[in-house]
Amino acid sequence: MTVSPSPAELELEPAEAVTVFGDRLSIVRHFTNQLALHGEERGLIGPLELPRLWTRHILNSGVVAPLLQPGRVGDVGTGAGLPGIVLAAARPDVQFVLIEPMERRVTWLREQVSELELENVEIVRARAEESNVDAGLDQVTARAVSAFRKLLRLTAPLTRDGGELVLMKGANAQAEIDAAQKEMRRYKVTNARVQVLGEGVISEPTRVIRGDVRA
Numbered sequence: 690m691t692v693s694p695s696p697a698e699l700e701l702e703p704a705e706a707v708t709v710f711g712d713r714l715s716i717v718r719h720f721t722n723q724l725a726l727h728g729e730e731r732g733l734i735g736p737l738e739l740p741r742l743w744t745r746h747i748l749n750s751g752v753v754a755p756l757l758q759p760g761r762v763g764d765v766g767t768g769a770g771l772p773g774i775v776l777a778a779a780r781p782d783v784q785f786v787l788i789e790p791m792e793r794r795v796t797w798l799r800e801q802v803s804e805l806e807l808e809n810v811e812i813v814r815a816r817a818e819e820s821n822v823d824a825g826l827d828q829v830t831a832r833a834v835s836a837f838r839k840l841l842r843l844t845a846p847l848t849r850d851g852g853e854l855v856l857m858k859g860a861n862a863q864a865e866i867d868a869a870q871k872e873m874r875r876y877k878v879t880n881a882r883v884q885v886l887g888e889g890v891i892s893e894p895t896r897v898i899r900g901d902v903r904a
Contacts, residue, residue: 699725700743705891709751709779716778716805721747723801724769731797733769749857749895750775752887753830756855756897757783760827763847765817766834768794772857774801776830777810784809786826788847790816817843825849832857837898838869845876850904854878855897862896877903 702718710717725742728734738746750772759782764773767787777785787810789795795814802810813820829844829852837856844854858865862883866873873881881900888894 699739700741703743703748703891706743706748706751708890709748709754709887713779713781716807717747717751717775720770720774720778720801720805723804727797728769732793733797744891744893746771747775748887748891749893750832751779752891752895753855753857753897754779756884756886756899757828759783761786763788763822763826763829763844765829765831765840765843765847767798768833770798770801772830772832773810774798774805774807777802777807778805781807781809784811786811786813786822788813788815788817788820788822790814817847820847822847826852828853828855830855830857836868837862837865838872841869841872841876841878845878845902848902850902852902854900854902856900858883858896858898860896862898866898873900879903 706714721742725739729736753772754776757780761784763786765788767773767789773785773787787798795812798812826847827849829848831840831844834840840856866881878900881898884897884899886895
């Protein structure tokens with residue numbers, strides 16, 4: 690199943706990938722290799738990402754997997770499948786709804802879902818605010834989409850009453866929460882807090898903003 694990418698500059702698979710993905714690593718490895726082979730030419734990743742593909746993108750996404758609960762999880766602006774495809778590969782017990790408006794990215798996502806035989810993925814081609822995802826999602830994630838205060842209007846309305854936002858963020862995550870108090874009240878998001886994932890496991894820990902959604 691595994692295809693070895695040709696670019697010599699591709700980052701070697703870190704040893705900690707086994708810790709993060711366990712027996713699902715072979716699937717994630719195949720996806721990573723495909724992204725390395727075709728990501729730049731298809732406009733999915735930039736030319737500078739290959740030397741840090743595992744560290745900055747794959748492991749960064751994978752450490753979020755333990756936060757997800759069995760149910761329906763949406764990934765807004767999933768792009769190349771970061772984190773959506775990585776998380777779906779890591780958590781076959783969770784149903785994922787990948788929301789992405791760009792046709793070429795959606796084509797890629799469908800190809801990967803088929804090739805990786807991921808039976809727990811639904812792909813919706815739409816902007817988040819036009820996606821019409823029914824029944825509400827139990828959790829919603831997003832990575833590198835927008836500032837927290839802007840992201841709230843894209844994610845909170847998709848989340849059921851009592852659901853949770855799990856939004857991947859950078860070093861300024863707490864400042865983003867502080868700047869979003871008005872929007873949090875508007876979209877009824879409470880208990881927003883920063884959680885750092887992967888400390889002591891991966892070289893670049895991941896920060897997420899978690900918040901509870903109340904109708």
